[in-house]
Amino acid sequence: MTDVQDVRRMDAQDTLAPFRDRFALPEGVIYLDGNSLGALPRATAARVADTVTSEWGRGLIGSWNDADWIGAPQRIGGKIAGLLGAEPHEIVVADSTSVNLFKLLHAAIGARPGRTVILTEPGNFPTDLYVAQGVAAMIPGASVRTVAREDIVAAIDDHVAVVMLTHVHYKTGAMFDMPAMTRAAQAEGALMLWDLSHSAGAVPIDLNAAGADLAIGCGYKYLNGGPGAPAFLYVADRHQAELRSPLTGWMGHAAPFDFGDDYAAGAGVNRFLCGTPPVIGMAALEVGVDLMLEADRTALFAKSRALCDLFVDLVESQCAGLGLTLASPRDARVRGSHVSFAHDHGYPVMQALIARGVVGDFRAPDILRFGFTPLYVGYEDVWRAVEVLRDVLASESWDAPEFHARSAVT
Amino acid sequence: MTDVQDVRRMDAQDTLAPFRDRFALPEGVIYLDGNSLGALPRATAARVADTVTSEWGRGLIGSWNDADWIGAPQRIGGKIAGLLGAEPHEIVVADSTSVNLFKLLHAAIGARPGRTVILTEPGNFPTDLYVAQGVAAMIPGASVRTVAREDIVAAIDDHVAVVMLTHVHYKTGAMFDMPAMTRAAQAEGALMLWDLSHSAGAVPIDLNAAGADLAIGCGYKYLNGGPGAPAFLYVADRHQAELRSPLTGWMGHAAPFDFGDDYAAGAGVNRFLCGTPPVIGMAALEVGVDLMLEADRTALFAKSRALCDLFVDLVESQCAGLGLTLASPRDARVRGSHVSFAHDHGYPVMQALIARGVVGDFRAPDILRFGFTPLYVGYEDVWRAVEVLRDVLASESWDAPEFHARSAVT
Numbered sequence: 001m002t003d004v005q006d007v008r009r010m011d012a013q014d015t016l017a018p019f020r021d022r023f024a025l026p027e028g029v030i031y032l033d034g035n036s037l038g039a040l041p042r043a044t045a046a047r048v049a050d051t052v053t054s055e056w057g058r059g060l061i062g063s064w065n066d067a068d069w070i071g072a073p074q075r076i077g078g079k080i081a082g083l084l085g086a087e088p089h090e091i092v093v094a095d096s097t098s099v100n101l102f103k104l105l106h107a108a109i110g111a112r113p114g115r116t117v118i119l120t121e122p123g124n125f126p127t128d129l130y131v132a133q134g135v136a137a138m139i140p141g142a143s144v145r146t147v148a149r150e151d152i153v154a155a156i157d158d159h160v161a162v163v164m165l166t167h168v169h170y171k172t173g174a175m176f177d178m179p180a181m182t183r184a185a186q187a188e189g190a191l192m193l194w195d196l197s198h199s200a201g202a203v204p205i206d207l208n209a210a211g212a213d214l215a216i217g218c219g220y221k222y223l224n225g226g227p228g229a230p231a232f233l234y235v236a237d238r239h240q241a242e243l244r245s246p247l248t249g250w251m252g253h254a255a256p257f258d259f260g261d262d263y264a265a266g267a268g269v270n271r272f273l274c275g276t277p278p279v280i281g282m283a284a285l286e287v288g289v290d291l292m293l294e295a296d297r298t299a300l301f302a303k304s305r306a307l308c309d310l311f312v313d314l315v316e317s318q319c320a321g322l323g324l325t326l327a328s329p330r331d332a333r334v335r336g337s338h339v340s341f342a343h344d345h346g347y348p349v350m351q352a353l354i355a356r357g358v359v360g361d362f363r364a365p366d367i368l369r370f371g372f373t374p375l376y377v378g379y380e381d382v383w384r385a386v387e388v389l390r391d392v393l394a395s396e397s398w399d400a401p402e403f404h405a406r407s408a409v410t
Numbered sequence: 411m412t413d414v415q416d417v418r419r420m421d422a423q424d425t426l427a428p429f430r431d432r433f434a435l436p437e438g439v440i441y442l443d444g445n446s447l448g449a450l451p452r453a454t455a456a457r458v459a460d461t462v463t464s465e466w467g468r469g470l471i472g473s474w475n476d477a478d479w480i481g482a483p484q485r486i487g488g489k490i491a492g493l494l495g496a497e498p499h500e501i502v503v504a505d506s507t508s509v510n511l512f513k514l515l516h517a518a519i520g521a522r523p524g525r526t527v528i529l530t531e532p533g534n535f536p537t538d539l540y541v542a543q544g545v546a547a548m549i550p551g552a553s554v555r556t557v558a559r560e561d562i563v564a565a566i567d568d569h570v571a572v573v574m575l576t577h578v579h580y581k582t583g584a585m586f587d588m589p590a591m592t593r594a595a596q597a598e599g600a601l602m603l604w605d606l607s608h609s610a611g612a613v614p615i616d617l618n619a620a621g622a623d624l625a626i627g628c629g630y631k632y633l634n635g636g637p638g639a640p641a642f643l644y645v646a647d648r649h650q651a652e653l654r655s656p657l658t659g660w661m662g663h664a665a666p667f668d669f670g671d672d673y674a675a676g677a678g679v680n681r682f683l684c685g686t687p688p689v690i691g692m693a694a695l696e697v698g699v700d701l702m703l704e705a706d707r708t709a710l711f712a713k714s715r716a717l718c719d720l721f722v723d724l725v726e727s728q729c730a731g732l733g734l735t736l737a738s739p740r741d742a743r744v745r746g747s748h749v750s751f752a753h754d755h756g757y758p759v760m761q762a763l764i765a766r767g768v769v770g771d772f773r774a775p776d777i778l779r780f781g782f783t784p785l786y787v788g789y790e791d792v793w794r795a796v797e798v799l800r801d802v803l804a805s806e807s808w809d810a811p812e813f814h815a816r817s818a819v820t
Contacts, residue, residue: 026467026468033471037466037471040463048690056637058434060443134656138549246547261534263540278639408475
């Protein structure tokens with residue numbers, strides 16, 4: 001049985017523990033929602049201030065060249081590639097996850113003539129399903145087919161242009177076997193598109209080793225890039241000449257500053273850029289990515305699994321009989337870096353936890369979701385969080401009117 | 411003949427002159443490129459720092475509700491509506507200008523069944539042409555037709571789904587008659603889409619009075635929202651129920667936090683949102699928009715015209731015989747807030763001006779472009795800029811090797 005001395009010993013032995021002080025976390029908060037919005041790196045405020053005051057304020061228009069604003073999509077993309085087992089020229093930072101998904105889904109169908117199906121699973125992250133439905137609606141004959149995850153491999157046939165899956169499920173944390181699923185898609189002639197939003201910086205990913213075709217991901221979760229940070233997209237080198245972006249903005253042009261009238265797709269992954277890059281958001285994202293690159297990733301992913309395992313064990317021992325049901329895989333090898341439990345009163349329970357300084361989130365209809373970000377969450381945090389959870393449930397303190405009031409964002 | 415005493419008197423009488431101190435402009439620079447990237451409002455640094463340090467750092471995920479991050483697209487859109495003669499519920503802030511143009515062009519063609527042509531002019535801003543070409547390429551039978559601006563009205567026929575024009579031309583500053591062109595498009599059953607990137611905050615616009623259908627625009631020019639600021643889009647109330655966004659991301663869903671599997675378009679203009687809003691960029695943009703809202707717009711537009719007129723007069727009198735040819739309309743009533751002159755050696759001439767602290771920009775092949783932003787440019791600035799221009803041209807100081815070296819961004 002784990003006790004508080006054990007978790008303190010684990011923290012004392014944690015080689016990643018010094019990263020905690022690199023984040024500006026508020027006192028008294030145990031932040032278990034870095035899988036929704038990563039915490040603020042201490043270095044970000046100064047970098048953003050410099051971008052605003054010096055680069056924009058004093059450098060003005062010249063900073064496109066002098067501060068290399070124009071190169072930020074490729075520069076930061078190249079750094080993310082280093083986290084994900086990709087080549088630097090295979091990733092750019094641009095737009096939102098949703099917009100990048102649109103580009104790659106549309107391009108994927110275009111690259112598989114005669115195939116019209118986007119295959120995915122029900123309960124995938126909503127924007128993925130919605131964007132896929134939008135793409136299908138605009139291509140004659142195209143459709144979205146959803147099948148339960150255990151039936152996906154069998155459902156890949158020669159109608160499927162692209163298999164679109166979220167590597168780590170946003171709600172349950174269940175993780176696909178990326179190499180195996182990629183091979184299964186490719187074996188039937190389909191392209192495989194991975195949404196890495198809940199994976200990048202959270203679990204080991206080696207896109208090239210997996211033979212991945214296409215991927216997108218989010219900058220504001222484990223990459224700690226800030227609210228609404230720009231997103232990234234990956235196109236394997238072998239597909240770059242063939243795929244066409246449907247969003248043919250000037251930044252994806254072969255020569256944007258020639259100001260010609262006719263679109264000509266830029267080289268490689270650059271063609272998947274569209275409008276002017278969001279410079280301030282890019283600066284914040286780069287700080288988060290740089291910090292992630294500093295961490296030993298073997299240690300990072302080992303700690304992620306250990307934190308999640310500890311949480312599951314403690315909840316099941318400390319909160320037995322209090323109405324919680326594990327909604328995530330028990331086996332860390334097929335789970336991301338967050339853990340969910342179902343509870344009949346999930347919404348007010350989470351509000352009560354937040355009021356006590358334990359910040360996770362609620363996902364309809366009944367999921368309490370807890371993210372374990374190894375750069376700034378420690379073992380004693382997990383211990384304390386479970387103490388609070390037990391107390392909230394055992395005392396039924398969640399059943400107060402203020403915890404039932406719904407917010408705009410849940 | 412205007413002399414320096416005259417321009418000083420004009421500055422002394424300028425009711426907008428106090429706004430100059432609201433911007434953090436570097437010493438010794440006459441900034442005539444606010445039409446490309448607006449200057450930094452002094453209030454922006456503190457607002458961005460607060461968004462980063464307090465809202466993100468301390469408020470964390472709760473700031474989606476507590477700091478109303480989730481309402482920023484509508485809140486800032488509503489403020490921009492106040493500048494443009496629109497209702498608050500007709501404008502949202504989202505994505506880039508290019509992405510917003512894609513949404514509205516695609517939606518416009520969808521709303522005009524049987525019509526397949528996007529009508530525009532050659533030499534429109536490149537991203538507008540490129541995005542239109544991309545939209546046309548993905549809709550069977552659709553095409554982009556370009557005709558010279560004087561022939562556009564005659565070219566609107568029952569094949570035209572949407573007329574897409576930039577209200578103030580990015581290179582010449584020539585301005586269309588918005589109400590007349592809008593009526594001409596509508597008379598033939600087409601929709602009219604205006605790109606207001608070089609207009610918003612620069613010239614009088616009354617979208618509702620003009621009967622406008624659709625518009626997009628840029629946050630980082632006269633609205634002083636910062637490099638790569640989020641863009642805006644306008645859909646007239648009467649079209650909102652009918653038009654469908656092709657980018658069906660979760661933020662455009664009727665109930666994004668229900669996390670359902672099926673897309674259902676949000677109410678009104680909200681359906682044209684797509685991914686998670688870029689919060690830090692939104693905060694910077696809001697400061698710029700708020701500052702613009704403080705200014706008396708009658709005085710603002712009168713000063714814009716006066717600055718441009720003064721510049722044209724002074725260049726033609728002071729720089730006669732030095733190789734400059736006016737490339738903008740002489741008549742302020744059909745001109746935006748920037749003025750261009752052609753010169754055979756435009757590129758090195760502009761680099762030499764910038765080295766002397768007069769910052770305009772170059773547009774291929776031969777255009778020197780000067781923007782006059784009435785919030786922070788004064789009459790004596792115009793006088794000094796023309797002095798430097800005359801000196802650079804008369805001395806041929808531009809013909810030094812360092813001024814010929816091309817940068818990534820021109």
